[in-house]
Amino acid sequence: MAQPKKEKKTTRFRLSLLDDQTHENLWDMRFTRTNFIITAISVVVIFSLAIFSITAFTPLRTFIPGYPDAHSKRAAIMNAMRIDSLETVVNSWELYTENLRRVLDGADPISIDSIMRLKNMQSMSDRPAKAARQDSILRQKVLDEEQFGLSESRRRDLPIEGMHFFVPLKGVISQPYDKIVHPYIDITAPANSVVKSTLDGTVIFAGWNDEAGYTIQIQHDNDIISTYKHNQKLLKKTGDKVSAGSPIAIVGNTGSLSTGDHLHFELWYRGEAVDPAKYINF
Numbered sequence: 001m002a003q004p005k006k007e008k009k010t011t012r013f014r015l016s017l018l019d020d021q022t023h024e025n026l027w028d029m030r031f032t033r034t035n036f037i038i039t040a041i042s043v044v045v046i047f048s049l050a051i052f053s054i055t056a057f058t059p060l061r062t063f064i065p066g067y068p069d070a071h072s073k074r075a076a077i078m079n080a081m082r083i084d085s086l087e088t089v090v091n092s093w094e095l096y097t098e099n100l101r102r103v104l105d106g107a108d109p110i111s112i113d114s115i116m117r118l119k120n121m122q123s124m125s126d127r128p129a130k131a132a133r134q135d136s137i138l139r140q141k142v143l144d145e146e147q148f149g150l151s152e153s154r155r156r157d158l159p160i161e162g163m164h165f166f167v168p169l170k171g172v173i174s175q176p177y178d179k180i181v182h183p184y185i186d187i188t189a190p191a192n193s194v195v196k197s198t199l200d201g202t203v204i205f206a207g208w209n210d211e212a213g214y215t216i217q218i219q220h221d222n223d224i225i226s227t228y229k230h231n232q233k234l235l236k237k238t239g240d241k242v243s244a245g246s247p248i249a250i251v252g253n254t255g256s257l258s259t260g261d262h263l264h265f266e267l268w269y270r271g272e273a274v275d276p277a278k279y280i281n282f
Contacts, residue, residue, distance in 0.1 A: 074192065081170045081196075085245055088281075092164045160224065160269050165198045165280045166245040168228065169263045173282055176275075183273035184227075184266040187282060191232075191261045195249040197242040198226050198267075198280065206238045212264065213254025218242060223271070229264035230255050 010032055017027035031039070102108065171189030175182060201220035209215050212229040216236060219225055232252025242248060253261045267276040276282075 074190070077170065077190065077193065081167065084170070084281075085166050088164060088166075160222065160274070160279060163199070163222070163224075163279070164244075165276075166196055167280055167282060168198045168226070168265055169193060169195050169251060169282075171263070171282065173277065174262060177277060179273075179275075184264060185276055187263045187265060188261065189251050189263065191251070193251045193261075194247045195228055195231060195251055195263055196245050197248050199224065199244050201226075201242055203236050203238050203240045203242060203248075206234050206236055206240075209255065211255050211257045213252065213258060214249065216249055218248070223269060225266075225268040227264075227266035227268070229266075230258040230262060232261075 012030055012032055013036070015029045015031070016025055018025055169187050169189050171187045171193070173185050174188045175186040177183065177185050197218055199218075199220040201218040201224075203216060204219045204225075205215065205217040207215065209229075214231040214234050215227065215229045216231065216234055217225065217227045228249055230252060231249035232254060233250040234248070235250070236242060236248045251261055251263050253259075258264075265276055267274050267279070
């Protein structure tokens with residue numbers, strides 16, 4: 001006759017906390033191997049999640065070696081803006097030098113429209129004749145300047161299409177230009193970003209306006225005026241001379257018409273508001 005199978009006993013453990021003098025049982029816990037393993041794994045997982053959450057979602061993450069802080073990010077943005085501006089200046093001077101050489105050699109110059117699009121100076125000699133004819137006005141101006149600027153008047157009166165504009169604020173255009181409803185543009189950028197003058201000029205107004213906040217307005221050559229509104233702080237005052245690319249303000253959110261950190265930028269040419277995005281690569 002078969003004997004009944006014995007049930008496997010579960011080994012249990014007990015963890016007790018006793019008073020050393022009175023031997024009174026202060027705390028008691030019973031558990032099995034399975035319960036202990038599950039509890040240990042749960043504690044490790046919860047502890048790991050807590051450390052990850054504190055590191056990922058609190059300012060403590062800035063103490064991690066190699067993690068970029070606010071200063072590093074701001075420096076990276078500023079360096080990118082400087083590189084972009086310097087690249088545009090170099091391309092403009094290369095185009096001017098090439099046109100000057102061509103005029104001296106009696107050849108047709110290259111279209112000035114290529115200032116904003118020029119990426120490879122080696123392709124200059126292959127420009128079509130149509131582009132050269134469009135630049136006949138520039139060629140005549142250069143020929144009229146005595147030995148190319150050796151006379152008393154060295155300044156060239158270029159049309160707005162031929163001028164080099166510095167980017168006033170590197171960011172995202174949140175509201176584009178509209179000739180009727182919105183004859184200017186709004187540019188969003190991180191707080192404390194530096195606003196720069198788009199051309200050489202003289203500050204004709206720098207002060208506070210209830211709707212526009214801290215505002216600065218600059219008069220440039222060739223009947224051009226640029227206006228910068230809603231700034232947090234102004235770095236120039238009325239009457240100051242400024243150069244293209246020099247800091248003039250800190251982007252902000254001042255004035256009753258502002259709803260966030262951004263730059264309200266206006267560009268006026270011969271008394272009319274024009275679209276800045278046509279002449280500046282934001």
